[in-house]
Amino acid sequence: MPELPDVEVFRNYLDSTSLNQSIQSVQLKSLKILKEISSQELEKELPGRKILGSHRHGKHLFLRMDDARWLMLHFGMTGFLKYFERMEEDPKHDRMLINFENGFHLAYVCQRLLGEVNLVEDKDKLIQEREMGRDALEMDYNTFKKIIQEKRGSIKSALMNQKYISGIGNIYSDEILFQAGVHPKKEAKQLGEAKIKKIYQEMRTVLTKAIEYHVDPAQFPDSYMLPHRDTDLRCPRCHNSFQQIKITGRTAYVCPHCQE
Template identity: 45%
Template sequence: MPELPDVEVYRQRIDRWAVGGRIQHVHAPEPEILEGVSAQSLGRELDGCRLQRARRHGKFLFLGLDSDQWLVLHFGMTGRLEPFDCAQEAPAHTDFSLELDDGSCVAYVAPRKLGLVTLTDNPDDFIAKRELGVDALGLDQDRFLELAKGRRGSVKCWLMNQQSLAGLGNVYSDEILYRARMHPKTKLSDLNDEALRKLFAARSEVLEISIKADADPRRMPDDFLLPHREADATCPRCDGTISRLKACGRTSYLCPNCQPSNSQ
């Protein structure tokens, strides 16, 4: 599933590909991904509008228009953005696309059709209605510690809770815990301030490096977990063996040597 680093990369690419362009046409061949708007009304709202800015919060991407409306994109399990020449055939599994006045198109590609496209007048209101927490990249250490205090459950469940920290999912929460040398089932209430500061630092390191690497595991440092994210792979840090377990209902990967179950 695309998580915060992926969507931040999409935001940066949209800045290059589309911001400043005027929408000439909207294609919405898969209306099931539309929420609260039909393909026809979406076309009426977007046709002729200029894309002025792009904003991200958690896993949501907001595209601001000169009509004061915002196009909202969520990428579900497999979604991505892909540019193409409008004179050519759209990429396979294109569920939605924008044709711009320079002849370029941007496709929203989601093979499993589990994403979301909608409109909002105000991103902050949209975020509030969805009960999304603070963006996981946009908070300081003090706020991070404040949010963690008094919370129950495991540290991985908390990192993945979109009402607490918006943007982290299964993959990047595993990476953060690997960097912090914490077992995913460690109780959040067992972490003291020093451990929480260590977790915050790991969050910063993982997100910043992953974004610089375009959220591509092949471009990430070899001592990250992501390039070795499979059971029985060799841990790049201690030469132990990567294992997997269920945490928060998801398959989690970790190094038992680096992340013992009593890790604090």
């Protein structure tokens, strides 16, 4: 799931459930989601603290703790959050459990263990150290244009490169390019200014709308690719079949008739 819109939905979910509550205890159930920090440190440092707010950068979620540190969550390909009271509701692949003093629990769930949890003093320093690009929804047009014009390779891999633009993954890059009528294999450098502008506008529209629809494909307009990806595999415009091609190892869906 977790591209920019998914993580924004997680953020809203967290904000409406888990803020300003004292943490009683924390359990790490898998060490594989930890890269820079030990389970002992998390289990020792978080109890007694509260989450005061949240910030999203691309696909990363940062939770601001009341000691000014940041709990960083990345969701890999299969992660999400769940807030619940009864332990029977604890999801199957819970990897970290935050137990609040009010009796509720927040689970960080990550089936394939490709996500990461970390606790840092300075989130901006981490963003810089890990060379994360500007968040896709925070990026102005001129910066976007410069990035696209300077990149070699396909427009799809340019959009998905987190080092330049943070937040867009396989699904939403397909959707943005479908809406813009641009073929994902098109060389970024060869795009004219009108097309770059169109892609930029569609990037904003698609990501914003996806958040509004709570990333639920059933709520997307029929004119979007997403609802058709897992069903009829047909282009809602021309009704021809979507083609599946490989671009830098990922499966891209494309309508050869509507995208050039």
